[in-house]
Amino acid sequence: MRDEELTAAIREVRERVRARHPEGSLGLNGVKAADLMPLVHARDAAEAKVAAIGTVNPRPPGLKNWIVQFGKRIIARALDWHVREQVEFNRAVMTCVQTTLDALADTNRALAALAANTVEFHRQLREDMAALDREAQELKDVRSHWAEWRTGFEERRATSEIHMLRTISELQAAFQHRVTLMEQNFRELVRHQHGEFNAALDHTTVEIQKRLWEDLQRIRGEYEKVIHTELRLIRQRTPAPSEPSTSAGPKTAPATPAAIDWQRFAETFRGSEERIREHQSRYVARFAGANDVLDLGCGRGEFLEAARDAGLTARGIDQSEECIAICRAKGLDAERADLFEFLAALPDQSVGGTHCSQVVEHLPPERVPELTKLLAKKLWPGALAVIETPNPECLAIFATHFYLDPTHTRPVPPALLRFYLEEAGFGTIEVERISPAMETIPAVAELPAAVREALFGGLDYAIFARKM
Secondary structure: OOHHHHHHHHHHHHHHHHHHOOOOEEEEOOEEOOOOHHHHHHHHHHHHHHHHOOOOOOOOOOHHHHHHHHHHHHHHHHOHHHHHHHHHHHHHHHHHHHHHHHHHHHHHHHHHHHHHHHHHHHHHHHHHHHHHHHHHHHHHHHHHHHHHHHHHHHHHHHHHHHHHHHHHHHHHHHHHHHHHHHHHHHHHHHHHHHHHHHHHHHHHHHHHHHHHHHHHHHHHHHHHHHHHHHHHHHHHOOOOOOOOOOOOOOOOOOOOOOOOOHHHHHHHHOOOHHHHHHHHHHHHHHHOOOOOEEEEOOOOOHHHHHHHHOOOOEEEEEOOHHHHHHHHHOOOOEEEOOHHHHHHHOOOOOEEEEEEEOOHHHOOHHHHHHHHHHHHHHEEEEEEEEEEEEOOOOOHHHHOOHHHOOOOOOOOOHHHHHHHHHHHOEEEEEEEEEEEHHHHOHHHHHOOHHHHHHHOOEEEEEEEEEEO
């Protein structure tokens, strides 16, 4: 067996002996276990005496000692009846002593176990007490903090109450101030709206009066138109026939016009004065800044009225005495004259612009170039010439309004009129196709777009050219 194993075995035996026979301090507040060793030694000594009763002491060998030992044995046997009870008593006492030793040893072991349990209990108790101390300290801190927080809370609550009361007072004052301002604003707004209402009422009254006067003027114009119509009918019954109301025709190709009411004809097939004036107003903006604009074939004076409304200086000529009378009745500057003779008599570069609407289709084809040359000769440099005429590119004109006028000779294509103007010395030429056929003939909308644009575009066109 090795030394380490032997040492471990000895240590184990000692621990078992100490556990069975504990001694010394039990670790219970310095309390010591009862020391049984003196009692054990006394027991051992007493047991030695008990065992020696009735026996002789040993002696060295020899005859003499043998005789003495023999005599002692005889005496001991002779006295055996006398000491037997004492021997039994002694043995019972020793048994009692041994039992007492065992009980005391058990008591020591129980005390040792109790001491161990007490130590563990004390350790656990100390831990619990430490935890209770910590919790008590925490509760103490919480109580201290709570007292501090409550003091601060009371102060903050008092401050908040004061601030809230002050804020409520300020809000009440501000609300009262705003109510006062709103009341003032409301009163001012009511007064302002009342003033606006009165102004609007006055304006509406003026507008109603203006419309009333316009209606009266319109009714007056209608009555005058009826009177003129009756006068034309009276003149038609006279031997001398009236001249046509269309644009000035050349004297080189005189024609006898039909004895019809040309004003009613124009009203029926060309349109009312209001519609024509609205239509020709688009050209007035083109003459902005120009002076002395000449309207060739002024008719009933629709363009002259639009020019006057726009602040332009314009005058017109026409071969129809009736048309001239209508224009002069409106306060327009118009005179009866032949187109070519009038232009030929004007000084060169003396006209600020010319407007010629629905006239060139009445002229003989050979005189259209002559007209463009006269215009180029009489216009200022940079002056604008506007010519409007039916568009022969649109086939719909031949089925509608071109042949309705018996004074029409032949339509002038846009390309040909453009060529005449270029030859005469005009530049910046622009062609605008107007009055789409689809608006007059809805069935045209069913045609393919390419065909509609190529053959059924604008019923009329306007060409704009500037004197170079």
